[in-house]
Amino acid sequence: MFAKQKMVFNYISTNYVNxxxxxxxxxxxxxxxxxxxxxxxxxxxxLLGGGVDGAIHRAAGPELLEECRTLGGCATGQxxxxxxxxxxxxxxxxxxxxxxxxxxxxxLALLASCYRExxxxxxxxxxxxxxxxxxxxxxxxxxxxxxxxxALTTVAxxxxxxxQTLEKVYFVCFGDAISKAYNEQFARMTWNNxxxxxxx
Numbered sequence: 001m002f003a004k005q006k007m008v009f010n011y012i013s014t015n016y017v018n019x020x021x022x023x024x025x026x027x028x029x030x031x032x033x034x035x036x037x038x039x040x041x042x043x044x045x046x047l048l049g050g051g052v053d054g055a056i057h058r059a060a061g062p063e064l065l066e067e068c069r070t071l072g073g074c075a076t077g078q079x080x081x082x083x084x085x086x087x088x089x090x091x092x093x094x095x096x097x098x099x100x101x102x103x104x105x106x107x108l109a110l111l112a113s114c115y116r117e118x119x120x121x122x123x124x125x126x127x128x129x130x131x132x133x134x135x136x137x138x139x140x141x142x143x144x145x146x147x148x149x150x151a152l153t154t155v156a157x158x159x160x161x162x163x164q165t166l167e168k169v170y171f172v173c174f175g176d177a178i179s180k181a182y183n184e185q186f187a188r189m190t191w192n193n194x195x196x197x198x199x200x
Contacts, residue, residue, distance in 0.1 A: 031172040032059035032087055037127035039089040040118050042135045045073050047080070047094050052133050061086040068094070077113035081121050091125065093118045097136030100143065111136055111147065112154045119158035122166055131170040134178045144181035152185050
């Protein structure tokens with residue numbers, strides 16, 4: 001039973017951000033219970049477990065690990081898709097975020113690539129909903145404020161692309177600091193969008 005679970009739904013009325021949902025959790029495993037088309041797994045290069053990755057593997061069952069062993073790992077900034085097995089999601093998209101090393105080692109580009117590659121796979125599969133964790137914000141040490149800006153702006157840009165089928169994008173935040181960073185970035189996007197509409 002998950003304690004102190006809180007959901008806050010936010011909506012921006014533009015032609016490219018259809019629906020962004022923030023799920024603030026006190027339990028790391030909550031992402032595994034979302035009934036969405038795709039759950040994104042913040043994995044390591046081996047794809048064989050640990051952190052959010054470990055929680056997803058435990059919830060999905062041993063079949064997920066067996067399939068991951070056939071994929072040959074995953075490069076940082078890239079993504080690979082598997083079946084979801086015992087998860088309520090339809091598929092799992094595995095992506096490997098960068099380790100924060102001060103910001104001068106292509107961390108921004110690599111983190112943005114994680115979100116783009118996940119969105120690309122979702123579009124190829126014609127999925128309608130996807131749930132992201134805060135990629136690289138855990139043991140990889142990416143500053144939450146910077147990570148939130150990259151996540152939301154990259155996803156918003158992807159939603160502008162022709163042929164995009166996604167209708168719901170969830171960001172699942174573990175801990176108050178990460179949830180606060182995502183909600184503040186979302187508020188800035190909402191404000192900027194409102195100001196741009198007024199100037200038209």
